[in-house]
Amino acid sequence: MRRIFVLAMVLFALSGYAQVQFMLPAVSPEDVLQWLRQSALPAAEKAVWLRILPQAFDEGLVDPKIAQAFFQRLVGTPPTFVGEITAIMEELLAQGLSVTHLMNKVSQGIIMGRSWAVITNEIRLRASVLAATHASLSPYRPKAEARASVSVRVGSFAFQARTPTWEDVEVEIAEAISDFIAGGGDINDWSGMEALARTRLLQLRGRGLPSNLVDHVLQVLTPQLIGEIVSQAFQIERR
Amino acid sequence: MAIGELELIQRSLEGDLEAWGEIVARYKRMVFGATLAVLRNWADAEDATQEAFIRAYEKLSYYDLSRRFSTWLLTVAINVAKNMLRKRKRDPEPKVLHADDPATLVEKEALRQAVREAVWSLPETYRVPLVLFYWEGLSVEEIAKAMRLKPATVKTRLFRGRALVRSKLLEMGVTADAV
Amino acid sequence: MRFEEWKEEELIRQAIADEISAAEGRLEGLEERVIRAIAARDLECPAWRRWLRSLLAPRTPALRLSYALAALLIFVGVGVLIGRFAFTPEPLPALAQEGTVFALAAPGAQQVELVGDFSAWKPIPLADPDGDGVWTLVLRLPPGRYEYAFLVDGRWLGQDPNADEYVRTMGDYTSVRYIGNGEGSSS
Numbered sequence: 001m002r003r004i005f006v007l008a009m010v011l012f013a014l015s016g017y018a019q020v021q022f023m024l025p026a027v028s029p030e031d032v033l034q035w036l037r038q039s040a041l042p043a044a045e046k047a048v049w050l051r052i053l054p055q056a057f058d059e060g061l062v063d064p065k066i067a068q069a070f071f072q073r074l075v076g077t078p079p080t081f082v083g084e085i086t087a088i089m090e091e092l093l094a095q096g097l098s099v100t101h102l103m104n105k106v107s108q109g110i111i112m113g114r115s116w117a118v119i120t121n122e123i124r125l126r127a128s129v130l131a132a133t134h135a136s137l138s139p140y141r142p143k144a145e146a147r148a149s150v151s152v153r154v155g156s157f158a159f160q161a162r163t164p165t166w167e168d169v170e171v172e173i174a175e176a177i178s179d180f181i182a183g184g185g186d187i188n189d190w191s192g193m194e195a196l197a198r199t200r201l202l203q204l205r206g207r208g209l210p211s212n213l214v215d216h217v218l219q220v221l222t223p224q225l226i227g228e229i230v231s232q233a234f235q236i237e238r239r
Numbered sequence: 240m241a242i243g244e245l246e247l248i249q250r251s252l253e254g255d256l257e258a259w260g261e262i263v264a265r266y267k268r269m270v271f272g273a274t275l276a277v278l279r280n281w282a283d284a285e286d287a288t289q290e291a292f293i294r295a296y297e298k299l300s301y302y303d304l305s306r307r308f309s310t311w312l313l314t315v316a317i318n319v320a321k322n323m324l325r326k327r328k329r330d331p332e333p334k335v336l337h338a339d340d341p342a343t344l345v346e347k348e349a350l351r352q353a354v355r356e357a358v359w360s361l362p363e364t365y366r367v368p369l370v371l372f373y374w375e376g377l378s379v380e381e382i383a384k385a386m387r388l389k390p391a392t393v394k395t396r397l398f399r400g401r402a403l404v405r406s407k408l409l410e411m412g413v414t415a416d417a418v
Numbered sequence: 419m420r421f422e423e424w425k426e427e428e429l430i431r432q433a434i435a436d437e438i439s440a441a442e443g444r445l446e447g448l449e450e451r452v453i454r455a456i457a458a459r460d461l462e463c464p465a466w467r468r469w470l471r472s473l474l475a476p477r478t479p480a481l482r483l484s485y486a487l488a489a490l491l492i493f494v495g496v497g498v499l500i501g502r503f504a505f506t507p508e509p510l511p512a513l514a515q516e517g518t519v520f521a522l523a524a525p526g527a528q529q530v531e532l533v534g535d536f537s538a539w540k541p542i543p544l545a546d547p548d549g550d551g552v553w554t555l556v557l558r559l560p561p562g563r564y565e566y567a568f569l570v571d572g573r574w575l576g577q578d579p580n581a582d583e584y585v586r587t588m589g590d591y592t593s594v595r596y597i598g599n600g601e602g603s604s605s
Binding site: 065066068101107108109111113114118119122172182183184203206207208 | 540
């Protein structure tokens with residue numbers, strides 16, 4: 001019965017959150033797939049998404065709410081743009097990497113009124129950095145965190161009550177590096193990037209990221225590690 | 240679910256690697272069959288099988304208990320194998336499946352060889368459902384879930400797959416007389 | 419001439435089994451290899467986390483599922499009712515309500531909206547009830563880091579004076595706020 005109470009507390013807190021007015025209406029993976037099937041997205045890309053999304057939802061790599069908004073915005077954009085964005089995200093998902101934040105970035109770019117080329121470049125940059133970050137940090141991944149992301153499932157109900165995971169830590173570090181570079185920072189300033197990533201992790205420690213994960217990753221975060229990530233992301237020959 | 244499997248899964252979730260090892264032992268043939276069906280290459284299938292079990296372990300908390308475990312495991316395995324296949328498509332696909340005994344084969348053996356080659360040279364679309372059906376003895380519904388297809392589609396592919404084997408054998412000059 | 423169906427099925431079954439059985443030798447010792455690969459990423463697991471996991475790990479779901487389902491319905495129902503009555507959607511003066519205040523002085527503007535990653539960049543309108551040019555909105559956000567900006571009559575305004583920091587991306591500024599009681603922060 002202990003478990004019931006824990007579950008009940010989680011639900012109680014959830015339903016409280018669910019009442020906040022800004023929250024987009026709850027969207028289930030099935031809703032997204034259904035919408036996608038009937039949407040006016042280019043046939044080729046629609047097929048790709050319909051193929052890869054179910055597994056991506058299952059593995060928590062895509063948030064349905066964000067995905068829904070993202071696909072809605074994609075409708076009507078040039079097919080080449082849809083194709084390029086889809087290809088980049090498909091590759092990340094195949095590696096088991098989350099793309100929710102990139103979907104949001106596309107939405108942001110569109111609402112900022114940026115050109116397709118600018119948005120695509122931005123996504124490409126962030127995707128490369130994320131893949132490289134994941135590769136460099138994998139050896140340090142704590143085993144315990146593999147199951148800390150308790151996505152509570154009861155029958156067919158799946159609650160988006162995600163506990164932040166190691167994947168989220170990787171995303172934050174990757175995004176910090178990308179923000180630094182996209183903001184005009186020097187690609188060789190590994191110390192600057194490390195400082196930004198460290199500051200961001202400390203800001204999120206205890207609110208958005210679990211303290212023990214942050215502490216753990218800060219032990220291995222060095223300018224050299226950043227350098228390894230950047231070199232890999234941009235295929236630079238390291239001296 | 241099989242008796243004891245639930246216990247093994249729960250212990251794996253708690254970090255008991257021995258328990259996961261037992262799961263691997265029980266399902267490795269099934270997973271290997273599926274990855275071999277997709278990749279056709281022994282070494283690649285072995286890599287994919289290992290990777291599939293590692294990935295399944297990492298994503299175990301996302302496994303929905305209301306679904307059959309073997310089906311979920313298969314979806315992970317097929318996904319891993321297909322990703323590997325996509326990456327490999329840049330290299331030419333291996334024409335020869337594997338080296339085999341060149342010694343003189345008895346007629347029955349020749350037929351067996353011929354059917355083996357006919358089945359394994361099928362396109363992936365038909366090969367994978369056939370393997371799952373005949374190797375693992377999965378039902379059409381289970382194959383449909385594992386491959387994320389409609390049951391009707393699976394039935395069609397099984398039917399067409401068998402027909403293709405037949406026509407390949409005829410092409411190879413193997414007739415019913417040899418049976 | 420056609421093969422008899424049952425013979426054909428047997429042959430196919432045989433063909434598949436032949437190939438896989440021939441390759442099966444490779445599976446020898448796979449259990450150890452998988453365990454070693456997973457263990458290679460091991461780190462010590464704190465006792466409190468083990469307790470938490472055992473608390474949440476499912477045991478006999480067939481039985482517990484129905485209990486959990488019942489509890490789910492009860493508590494969601496109660497939670498929904500409480501949430502509905504306790505939260506009012508109108509923006510209130512900053513100190514009168516719990517939440518994050520977004521405020522912008524934009525006299526002369528016809529419309530001011532908030533866009534951010536928490537809303538998938540969909541615009542949320544701010545309100546200026548007394549017409550003094552100060553537009554506000556209160557949102558309850560879970561702890562974390564949020565990027566946002568204002569749209570003033572449709573124009574992007576990326577630098578909120580009340581933001582914690584700014585990032586420059588895709589050629590313009592975006593504002594950032596950290597919400598929640600952090601353990602390792604300065605604000």
